[in-house]
Amino acid sequence: MQLPGTTLLVIDDDDHVRQRISAHMERGGYDVLQARDASEGLAIFNAQRPGLVLCDLHLGDNSGFALVREITERDQDMPVIVISADGVMADVVEALRLGASDYLIKPLDDLVVLEHAVARSLERSRLSLENQRIRERLERANRELENHLKELRDDQAAGHQVQLNMLPASPWASGEYRFEHRLIPSLYLSGDFVDYFRVSDSQLAFYLADVSGHGSSSAFVTVLLKFMTTRLMYEQRKAESSGRIEFKPSDVLSHINRSLIACNLGKHVTMLGGVIDEQQQTLTYSIGGHLPLPVIFADGEASYLQGRGRPVGLFEDAEYQDEVIDLPAQFSLALCSDGVLDCLEGTTLKEKEARLPQLFAESGGALRGLMAGLGIDPNKTMPDDISVLVLGRNAE
Structure with missing residues (x-):
């Protein structure tokens, strides 16, 4: 059963790889959007706001790094999995530094590995959002508590003065x-x-x-x-x-x-x-x-x-x-x-x-x-x- 927030955006200039990934993930219950280059991928991202982005790090115009930076700057909680064809670790490290949540190495012979990576990134994203909501609730509760404590201190100060006057x-x-x-x-x-x-x-x-x-x-x-x-x-x-x-x-x-x-x-x-x-x-x-x-x-x-x-x-x-x-x-x-x-x-x-x-x-x-x-x-x-x-x- 498909859950809310499971729309994926696959960005890859290799039509065969992109369609193979998309078909496999759709069979797994995901809605999948596709883009063949960085500009199309960014436009779809802005319009649809998917739950996760799968992005080839070396697109034809070599704009994969810039795209990862652009997406994570616009939504720092968005999970982005990068796919590197040549497996250069320096590129992978740079992508992770830019905000990517995980990476995979081509060729993707076993798409079950991709499923696990997607599920893991979505779960981390869900936990991160939940933690953020918890922090926000705690911050609100702390602010309310501080206000109540101030009122209590003011009341006690007034009561203390009344006692002193008596x-x-x-x-x-x-x-x-x-x-x-x-x-x-x-x-x-x-x-x-x-x-x-x-x-x-x-x-x-x-x-x-x-x-x-x-x-x-x-x-x-x-x-x-x-x-x-x-x-x-x-x-x-x-x-x-x-x-x-x-x-x-x-x-x-x-x-x-x-x-x-x-x-x-x-x-x-x-x-x-x-x-x-x-x-x-x-x-x-x-x-x-x-x-x-x-x-x-x-x-x-x-x-x-x-x-x-x-x-x-x-x-x-x-x-x-x-x-x-x-x-x-x-x-x-x-x-x-x-x-x-x-x-x-x-x-x-x-x-x-x-x-x-x-x-x-x-x-x-x-x-x-x-x-x-x-x-x-x-x-x-x-x-x-x-x-x-x-x-x-x-x-x-």
């Missing part, structure tokens, strides 16, 4: 208290978030959150956290109208828990939240499934605060408890995301957790010293998001 100033002082944080994303966008703000004339609030997962979907939840806490404070401010307001950390975690479940985002958060009462000199805090626990440094010693609670956004029946401690005259409190655990020495979680208070004590309760002790390089890609919040009173 973060509080660092360091930040209010009354006797000083807050400072560092946030190092494992990707361009972070699933960690910290915030601190004044609730009333005598109350300061803060929290550290670690959203499950990484990247833009987790970063989006940090925007929701900022909105939820701000909205809750606004609603309570309206209810209280003035003075102190009831801004309990457990209420905040419960509110966020309900909201995340209702949003059905498939994300949950581990959180630490607290409120400092400047009049009573107390800290009220609540824990939402977060590790490591907060570390307090006072009188030269560091230890974990106690407490427990379920992750936020997973369980509808989750309840959160408020823990209350008296604040020392001088202290520092460190809140860390679980990415910090990857930076601690030790082979077990227990060993790593034991090391964190030691490092905080060695740093004198200072953020810079703690970061140095953890060996965290802000310019180095980390395996997980890392956030550290240090707050305190009369602490360097």
